[in-house]
Amino acid sequence: xxxxxxxxxxxxxxxxxxxxxxxQLHVTQAAVTARIQxxxxxxxxxxxxxxxxxxxLTADGELFVTYANQLVQTWExxxxxxxxxxxIDNVLHLGCETSLYNPLMLHWVRLLRTELGAQAVRAEVGExxxxxxxxxxxxxxxxxxxxxxxxxxxxxEELLEEKLIQVCLPSQPEPYIYIDWGDAFRQQHDRALPDxxxxxxxxxxxxxxxxYLLSCGGSGYFxxxxxxxxxxxxQLQRVPRAPEFSFPTWLVYARERDSAVLQQAIxxxxxxxxxxxxxxxxxD
Numbered sequence: 488x489x490x491x492x493x494x495x496x497x498x499x500x501x502x503x504x505x506x507x508x509x510x511q512l513h514v515t516q517a518a519v520t521a522r523i524q525x526x527x528x529x530x531x532x533x534x535x536x537x538x539x540x541x542x543x544l545t546a547d548g549e550l551f552v553t554y555a556n557q558l559v560q561t562w563e564x565x566x567x568x569x570x571x572x573x574x575i576d577n578v579l580h581l582g583c584e585t586s587l588y589n590p591l592m593l594h595w596v597r598l599l600r601t602e603l604g605a606q607a608v609r610a611e612v613g614e615x616x617x618x619x620x621x622x623x624x625x626x627x628x629x630x631x632x633x634x635x636x637x638x639x640x641x642x643x644e645e646l647l648e649e650k651l652i653q654v655c656l657p658s659q660p661e662p663y664i665y666i667d668w669g670d671a672f673r674q675q676h677d678r679a680l681p682d683x684x685x686x687x688x689x690x691x692x693x694x695x696x697x698x699y700l701l702s703c704g705g706s707g708y709f710x711x712x713x714x715x716x717x718x719x720x721x722q723l724q725r726v727p728r729a730p731e732f733s734f735p736t737w738l739v740y741a742r743e744r745d746s747a748v749l750q751q752a753i754x755x756x757x758x759x760x761x762x763x764x765x766x767x768x769x770x771d
């Protein structure tokens with residue numbers, strides 16, 4: 488299938504009409520119509536209902552959105568990776584959640600470049616659910632996430648045991664800062680601490696919340712490895728009798744993309760996880 492057909496379909500979905508899509512794609516409306524008709528002919532189904540208000544997806548069209556995105560992403564990945572550079576045997580596509588890039592992902596990539604020099608590395612940061620969809624689609628080899636999805640074809644392994652603990656700035660322990668560590672944390676936290684479920688200050692990124700707490704004061708839940716150096720120096724202290732929450736880091740990879748090279752990379756990841764690091768995520 489011509490990849491431009493999938494791109495045109497997705498632009499019509501985003502724009503809401505064939506006219507708007509033609510303007511975004513810098514082609515005529517007739518060209519957009521012809522591409523959609525060709526796609527519908529190849530798939531043997533209608534993808535849009537056209538009306539004066541624009542173009543509305545049919546049930547088949549709704550289903551095709553996922554496939555179209557996968558087609559475009561796979562094609563773009565192939566364009567980035569091919570042809571392989573001279574001396575490169577393979578490309579490893581790796582992802583992690585934002586809070587895991589430093590130091591874990593950085594150290595992993597350093598080890599890969601040192602120990603597996605003939606492998607190119609494509610490292611990216613993203614939201615956990617999106618990374619796992621990329622794994623399922625075959626555009627990622629492995630990802631580091633906090634909340635794995637146990638989908639068919641995905642291998643899930645615990646990499647690091649971790650806890651979320653409540654800490655505060657001794658000189659200014661208020662206000663309480665709610666850090667959104669995902670669905671599982673929200674459910675456990677809100678059951679254990681219902682009075683703190685609706686905080687005035689909320690962050691969805693741990694490192695940003697930590698920098699705010701260090702500069703402005705407050706208390707909140709953070710990963711033990713990240714705050715340990717601050718606890719050791721006395722800059723932060725644990726909140727007495729505050730509940731702890733389990734929060735491990737997981738390695739997820741697609742079984743069908745498993746290979747000797749990927750297993751070598753995973754061995755280096757386990758080494759990276761046990762090596763000594765500065766987990767403090769300082770921004771200075």
